[in-house]
Amino acid sequence: MEESNSLSSLIRFGIFEVELQAGELRRQGFKVKLQEQPFQVLVMLLERPGEVVTRDELKRSLWPADTFVDFESGLNRAINKLREALGDDADSPRFIETLPRRGYRFVAPVETAGKRETEEAGRSRLVLVPPEGPVESNVSIGPVPWRRTLIWALAGALAMMALIGNWRPWRASRIAADQPFLQLELDVGPDEFSHPAISPDGTRIVVVSNGALSVRRFDQATTTRLAGTEGASLPFFSPNGHWVAYFAARKLQKVAVEGGAPIVLCDAPSEGGGSWSDDESIVAYVGAEGGLSRIPATGGVPQPLTDPNSNPSGKWPQVLPGGKSVLFTFSNGSAQGSLRILTLNDGKVKTIVENATHGRYLGSGHLIYYRQGTLFAAPMDAGRLVITGPPVPLVRGVSSTGSWRRAEFDLSTNGTLVYRGGSEGASFVLSWVDSAGKTEPVISKPGHYWWPRLSPDGSRLALSVLQEGKQNLWVYDLHRETWNRLTSDAPVLLPTWTRDGEYVAFRSGNALAWKRSDGSGKLEYLAGVSPNAGPGSFSANGKWLAFWPLEDGSDLWIVPVERTPGLLRMGKPQLLLQQAGSKGAPRISPDDRWVAYSSNESGRFEIYVMPFSSQGREMGRKWLVSNGGGTSPIWSHNGRELFYQTLDRRIGVAAYTVRGDSFVAEKARHWSETPLVDTGFTGSFDVAPDGKRVVAMRAAEDSRAATLVRVMLNVDGELRRHSPAFAK
Numbered sequence: 001m002e003e004s005n006s007l008s009s010l011i012r013f014g015i016f017e018v019e020l021q022a023g024e025l026r027r028q029g030f031k032v033k034l035q036e037q038p039f040q041v042l043v044m045l046l047e048r049p050g051e052v053v054t055r056d057e058l059k060r061s062l063w064p065a066d067t068f069v070d071f072e073s074g075l076n077r078a079i080n081k082l083r084e085a086l087g088d089d090a091d092s093p094r095f096i097e098t099l100p101r102r103g104y105r106f107v108a109p110v111e112t113a114g115k116r117e118t119e120e121a122g123r124s125r126l127v128l129v130p131p132e133g134p135v136e137s138n139v140s141i142g143p144v145p146w147r148r149t150l151i152w153a154l155a156g157a158l159a160m161m162a163l164i165g166n167w168r169p170w171r172a173s174r175i176a177a178d179q180p181f182l183q184l185e186l187d188v189g190p191d192e193f194s195h196p197a198i199s200p201d202g203t204r205i206v207v208v209s210n211g212a213l214s215v216r217r218f219d220q221a222t223t224t225r226l227a228g229t230e231g232a233s234l235p236f237f238s239p240n241g242h243w244v245a246y247f248a249a250r251k252l253q254k255v256a257v258e259g260g261a262p263i264v265l266c267d268a269p270s271e272g273g274g275s276w277s278d279d280e281s282i283v284a285y286v287g288a289e290g291g292l293s294r295i296p297a298t299g300g301v302p303q304p305l306t307d308p309n310s311n312p313s314g315k316w317p318q319v320l321p322g323g324k325s326v327l328f329t330f331s332n333g334s335a336q337g338s339l340r341i342l343t344l345n346d347g348k349v350k351t352i353v354e355n356a357t358h359g360r361y362l363g364s365g366h367l368i369y370y371r372q373g374t375l376f377a378a379p380m381d382a383g384r385l386v387i388t389g390p391p392v393p394l395v396r397g398v399s400s401t402g403s404w405r406r407a408e409f410d411l412s413t414n415g416t417l418v419y420r421g422g423s424e425g426a427s428f429v430l431s432w433v434d435s436a437g438k439t440e441p442v443i444s445k446p447g448h449y450w451w452p453r454l455s456p457d458g459s460r461l462a463l464s465v466l467q468e469g470k471q472n473l474w475v476y477d478l479h480r481e482t483w484n485r486l487t488s489d490a491p492v493l494l495p496t497w498t499r500d501g502e503y504v505a506f507r508s509g510n511a512l513a514w515k516r517s518d519g520s521g522k523l524e525y526l527a528g529v530s531p532n533a534g535p536g537s538f539s540a541n542g543k544w545l546a547f548w549p550l551e552d553g554s555d556l557w558i559v560p561v562e563r564t565p566g567l568l569r570m571g572k573p574q575l576l577l578q579q580a581g582s583k584g585a586p587r588i589s590p591d592d593r594w595v596a597y598s599s600n601e602s603g604r605f606e607i608y609v610m611p612f613s614s615q616g617r618e619m620g621r622k623w624l625v626s627n628g629g630g631t632s633p634i635w636s637h638n639g640r641e642l643f644y645q646t647l648d649r650r651i652g653v654a655a656y657t658v659r660g661d662s663f664v665a666e667k668a669r670h671w672s673e674t675p676l677v678d679t680g681f682t683g684s685f686d687v688a689p690d691g692k693r694v695v696a697m698r699a700a701e702d703s704r705a706a707t708l709v710r711v712m713l714n715v716d717g718e719l720r721r722h723s724p725a726f727a728k
Contacts, residue, residue, distance in 0.1 A: 009021050010112070011046050011110060011111070011112050012110070012111045012112075013046075013049075013095065013106075013108045013109060013110045013111070014094070014095070014108055015027055016032075016086065018042065018043070018046060020043065023036075023039060025039065025042065025085060032085050033085070034081070034082070034085045035078075035081060037062060037074070037078045038078040038079075038081040038082040038085070040061075040062050041058060041062065041075075041078050041079065041082055041104075042082055044057070044058060044061060044062075045096065045104060045105070045106040046106060046110055048106070049106045049107075049108075049109075049110040050105065050106070050107070051105060052099055052102060052103050052104070052105050053103050053104055053105070053106075054102060054103035055075065055101075055102070055103045056103075057103070058075060058103070058104075059071050059075070063075070079096065079098075079104065082096065083095075083096060091440070092431070092439060092440060092441050093107060094107070094108060094429075094446070095107065095108045107444070107445070108446075182712075182713040182714060183710065183711065183712050183713070184710075184711045184713070185708045185709070185710055185711070186205070186216070186218075186708065186709040186710075186711055187708055187709075188205075188207055188209060188214065188216060188223050188708075188709055191209045191210040192209070192675075193207035193208060193209040193214070193420070193709070194207065194208045194209075194401060194408060194420065194678075195207060195208045195233060195234055195235060195401075195408065196408060196409070196410055196418050196419065196420060196709055197235045197236050197237060197244070197410045197418075198237070198410045198411065198412045198416060198418045199237045199241035199257075199412065200237060200239055200240075200241055200412055200413045200414075201241055201412065201413070201414060202218075202412035202413075202414045202415075202416040203217060203218055203219070203241065204216060204217045204218060204241065204257065205218075205418055205709060206226075206235045206237070206244050206257070207235075207709065208232055208233060208235065209223075209225075210225075211230055211231065211232075211647075211648075212225055212226065212227075212229045212230045212231075212232055213225070213226040213229040213232045213235055213244060213246060213255070214226065215244070215257050224259070226244070226255055226257075226259060227259065228255065228261060228262045229246065229248060229253075229255055229262060230248070231248040231249055231603065231604050232246040232247065232248045233246065233247050233248065233271060234246060234247050234271055234272075234273045234274070236273070236274055236275060236276060237257075237276065238254075238276045238297070239276060239277070239278050241257065242256060242257060242258075243255065243256055243257065243276075243297075244256075244257055245265070245274055245276060245282060245284075245297075247268055247271035248262075248603070249603035249604070250267065250268055250269050250581070250600065250603045251264045251265070251266070251267060251268050251603075252264075252265045252266050252267075252268040252271075252274065252282070252284060252286055252295065253265060254297075263299065264299065265282070265295055265296075265297070265298075265299040265300075266286060266295050266299060266300065266301065266302050267286070267302075268284070268286035268287075269286070269287065269552070269553060269580065269581060269582070269600075270285065270286060270287060270552030270553060270582060271285070271286070272284070272285025272286075272314070272315035272316065272552070273285060273315055273316040273317060273406070274286075274317065275317045275318045275319045275326070276297060276319075277319040277323050278319075278323060279323055280296070280297040280298070281294050281295065281296055281297060282294070282295045282296075282297055283295075283305065283317045283319055283326050284302075284317065285314055285315050285316075285317065285328075285552075286302055287302060287304075287552075287553075291304055291305070291306040291307060291314055292304075292305045292306045292314040292317055292326065292328060292342065293305055305326070305342060305344065305347070306342055306347070306349065307347075314328040314329070314330060314340070314342075315328060315329045315330075315331065315406070316328060316329045316358050316359075316406060318359075318360055318361060320341070320361055320382055321361070321363065321382055322382075323344075324343065324344055324345065325341050325342060325343045325344060325385060326341065326342045326344065327339060327340075327341055327352075327359055327360075327361055327367075328340055328341075328342065329356075329357055329358055329359065329406075330351075331357055331405070337355075337356060337357040337405070338351050338353060338354050338355070338356060339351070339352050339353040339356050339359040339367070339369055340352065341385050343385070350385065352367070352380075352385065352386070352387060353367065353369055353378070353387065355371060356369040356370060356371050356376075357370055357371070357400070357405035357406065357407065358370040358400070358405065358406050358407040358409075360409070360410065360411045361380065361382060362377075362411055362415065362715065362716055362719075363413055363415070363716060364415065364715075364716030364717075364719055364720055365379055365380060365381070365382065366378065366379055366380060366716070366719050367379075367380040367387065368394065368409075368411060368417075368715075369391075370398065370400065370405070370407035370409070372466070373396060373397065373398060373400070374393050374394075374395070374396045374397075374398065375393070375394040375395050375396075375398050375407070375409060375417075375419070376391040376392065376393055376394060377391060377392055377393075377394045377719055378390070378391035378392075394715075395417075395419070395712070397421050398419050398420070398421070399419075399420045399421060401678050407419075408420035411715070414716075415713070415714055415715045415716035415717060416711065416712070416713055416714075416715065417711070417712040417715045418709050418710065418711050418712075419709075419710050419712075420708075420709065420710070421708070421710055428446060428447065428448065428449050428450075428677055428697045428698065428699065429441065429446050429697070429698045429699070430442040430443045430447075430449055430452060430461075430463075430695060430696070430697060430698075431695070431696055431698050432688075432693050432694070432695060432696075433651075433672055433674050433685075433693060433694050433695075433696045433698075434672070434692060434693045435671050435672050435692075436672075437672055437673055437674050439674065439698070442461070442478070442695050443476065447465060448465060448466035448467065449463050449464070449465055449697060450463065450464040450465075450466070450471075450493070450679065450684075450697070451463060451464050451493060451494055451495060451679070451682060451683075451684075452684075452685070452686055452695050452696075452697060453495045453496065453497060453686050454497075454686045454687075454688060454689070454695060455497050455501045455517070456497055456499055456500070456501050456689070457501060457689065458478075458688050458689040458690075459477065459478055459479060460475050460476065460477055460478060460501070460517070461475070461476045461478060461695065462474070462475050462476075462486075462495035462497065462504050462506075462517070463476065463495065464491075464492045464493060464495065464506075470488075470491075471491040471492055472485055472486070472487045472488055472492055473485070473486040473487045473492040473495055473504070473506055473508075473515075474486065475504070475517055475518075475519075484518070484519050485519070486504065486515050486517070486519050487506075487508060487515070487523065489508075489509075490508045490509030490511075491508075491509060492506050492507065492508055493506065493507040493534060493550075493682070494506055494507050494534045494535055494536075494682060496535040496536065496537060496538065496545075497517070497538070498538050498542060498568070499538055499539075499540055499542055500542070501517060502516060502517060502568075503515065503516055503517060503568050504516075504517045505535040505538070505545060506535065507532070507533065507534045507535065507550070508523070508525070510532055511525045511526065511533070512525070512526040512529060512533040512534070512535060512547060513525045513526070514526075514568060514570075521566075524568070526559065526570050526573075529547075529549075529557070529559075529573050532549050532550040532551055533547050533548070533549050533550070533557075534547060534548060534549075534550045534584075534682075535547045536548060536556075536584075536585055536586035536587055536588075536597075537586065537587045537588045538561065538588070539561075539588045539592050539612075540588070540589075540590055540591065540592045541592055542561060542563055543560060543561055544558050544559070544560060544561060544588070544614060545558065545559050545561050545570065546558050546576065546586035546587070546588055546595060547559065547573075547586070548583065548584045548585070548586060550584070552582050553581070553582055554582050554583055554584055555575060555576075555577060555578045555579075555583060556575075556576040556577040556578075556583050556584075556586045556595070556597060557573050557574065557575060557576055558573070558574060558576045558586075558614060559571060559572070559573040559574070560572070560614075574614075576595070577595075577597070577610065579599075579601065580601050581599050581600045581601035581602075582599065582600050583597055583598065583599040583601075584597065584598055584599075584631075584682075585597055585598050585631065585632050585633060585682065585683065587633050587634060587635055588612055589612070589635050589639075590635055590637060590639050591639060592612060593611065593612060593658070594609050594610065594611060594612055594663055595609065595610055595611075595612045596608070596609050596625070596633035596635065596642055596644075597609075597610075597633065598630065598631045598632065598633065598644075604629045604647070605629055605630065605631050605647070606624060606625075606626045606629055606630055607624075607625040607626035607630040607631075607633050607642070607644045607654075607668075608622045608623065608624055608625060609622065609623045609625055609642070609656075609663050609665070610622040610623070611661070611663075623662075623663045623664075623665060624665075625642055625644070625654050625656075625665045625668060626644060626646075626652060626654070626668050627652075627654075627667060627668040627669075628646065628647065628668075629646060629647035630644040630645060630646055630647065630652055630668075631644065631645050631647075631682075631683060632644055632645045632682060632683025632684075632685075634683070634685075634686060634687050635687075636687055636691040637687075637689045637690075637691060638691050640655055640656065640657075641653050641654070641655050641656070641691065642654050642656060642665070643671065643685075643687050643694070644668075644683075645676060645683045645684065645685065646670065648675075649675050649676045649677070649678055650670050650671075650672060650673055650674070650675065650676065651670070651671045651672045651674070651676070651685060651694060651696070652668050652669065652670055652671060653668065653669060653670075653671035654666055654667070654668040654669075672694075674696070674698070675698070675699070676696050676697060676698060677697040677698060677699055679697070684696060684697040685697065
């Protein structure tokens with residue numbers, strides 16, 4: 001066995017790091033109290049990750065023969081203390097696995113970072129986050145006009161923070177600059193939050209928490225809920241910081257940060273973010289037809305800025321300095337996208353960064369953008385609208401929401417970055433969950449899993465898996481614990497089984513496709529449908545597939561299915577439901593009588609049920625099922641319950657009966673209080689055939705992080721100071 005001093009001085013796993021020289025365990029930069037013996041046990045396990053360290057080895061190393069203690073009880077006590085410090089569970093281990101009567105094994109990925117960080121810090125470029133592999137640029141690079149710029153004084157930031165209460169310092173992992181950032185965590189609990197936004201002057205933040213907007217000044221210790229903003233999402237500040245605009249009830253609205261009655265600015269059947277310009281206009285994505293629009297900040301009719309046919313999904317806009325151009329995200333909802341810039345004088349659009357789903361320009365001359373859990377910084381000339389140098393990773397571990405991968409971060413004009421930790425880059429846990437909240441792992445190793453769907457007999461699991469930047473469809477055999485990959489090219493979403501389990505339909509790239517579930521045969525595509533079509537469910541008789549386009553203002557469709565031995569063909573699609581609002585996730589009931597779906601026609605997404613008719617004869621009849629919002633309905637196999645995902649990421653359920661031609665749902669309730677992963681419209685769980693448990697995606701991180709806003713001061717100054725593009 002190698003001695004511990006052969007390891008790097010700094011070892012990382014999950015949100016923890018071990019400093020061997022100091023003999024310390026840290027969680028997100030904070031020291032965790034741990035006695036010497038449990039710490040020594042941890043070091044021995046980290047020396048051989050993935051291997052069994054036997055009880056005899058531990059005894060020889062840590063309990064020598066002349067030690068007058070009970071080894072068995074001492075070791076058990078040390079392991080218990082260690083698990084307590086890590087927040088680990090012996091029944092569902094994330095870090096330390098017990099092998100009865102043999103020993104223990106460290107099962108989480110381990111990174112020895114000290115040597116690599118030293119090498120990176122010595123290079124002539126800024127490396128705030130050591131990349132785990134080759135960093136793809138995928139940016140349009142123009143010639144670099146070298147120029148000198150003023151550096152923000154860190155002392156000024158420190159003086160400002162001296163006035164701030166209820167802050168605590170935090171040193172993010174994976175930082176290797178020679179002078180670390182000043183970083184802080186701000187607790188906005190007790191509830192989880194999303195969609196953080198910071199005022200342009202960096203003096204206050206607003207978040208969505210417990211279904212409404214909450215605002216807090218940095219020089220105050222309390223967070224204030226803004227009355228009347230229930231159902232709010234995607235907030236953004238006015239240039240003077242006195243107002244917050246947001247989306248709610250299919251409207252774009254604004255409210256004063258000091259409180260007061262919200263003011264409706266315009267209809268917004270779709271919500272895709274906005275930016276408030278210095279000229280007192282707002283650029284936002286508000287229309288079901290797609291594209292960006294301009295709206296007066298006092299309210300009025302939206303005026304289109306982009307062609308919805310060529311740029312239908314122009315989300316998360318930012319008006320760039322000078323007000324002559326707009327940065328936005330173009331995405332098809334498949335976890336991939338590009339950053340584009342619209343020039344307002346001629347309406348032209350250019351792509352500036354590929355393979356990114358959210359971006360913000362920083363006044364220091366950098367574009368900060370999000371890719372697979374990491375924020376990158378690239379020098380950018382805002383006048384010529386070009387990237388002028390290679391990107392560097394800024395911070396890893398930033399969360400995103402929904403299948404569009406909107407990153408949970410924002411920037412002030414004075415260089416303060418706020419974000420929510422946890423990420424697409426972080427692993428998810430696939431667990432069996434019952435109504436009492438008891439969990440057990442489905443797959444022992446956490447991974448980048450999406451859209452788990454059980455086969456009709458419950459023996460296999462189809463899911464999308466992200467590996468090395470590629471998202472493919474896999475089928476996991478739950479009994480044999482074996483994997484079978486079905487695709488190898490375009491990103492895959494929404495696997496959907498035929499009722500006999502022979503085929504899986506899914507969205508591949510921008511097309512609806514299907515393939516045999518054993519991996520044999522060729523990949524087939526459905527022609528003549530709108531791009532971005534995603535399957536919802538097959539009918540029980542196998543004759544129909546319900547689907548919808550993954551875009552704002554979507555309608556519901558069905559397509560006839562023809563089955564012959566070893567062959568599946570699809571015919572001409574036809575409309576199933578067309579009405580106001582966005583609709584999606586159509587699920588045909590086990591008896592083929594009903595279709596459950598999600599719609600935001602009321603101003604928020606709810607679950608509805610309507611009769612299933614291939615002729616559209618009963619298109620006007622429907623029943624509301626959910627209570628308080630919901631997405632992704634799933635029928636139980638017993639024909640008596642309808643499950644769905646609530647807007648607070650729990651599992652809801654409603655029992656139902658059928659009386660003649662009417663669908664009668666009982667009051668919906670929470671089936672389980674176990675929080676799920678936010679995958680937006682598409683859901684993150686599936687119901688087992690017996691209806692007694694579900695397979696669900698859960699965050700592999702500590703839930704405490706969900707109430708902490710992470711703050712990085714003087715980002716622009718640090719980028720200028722260490723980036724060679726600004727050092728000349």
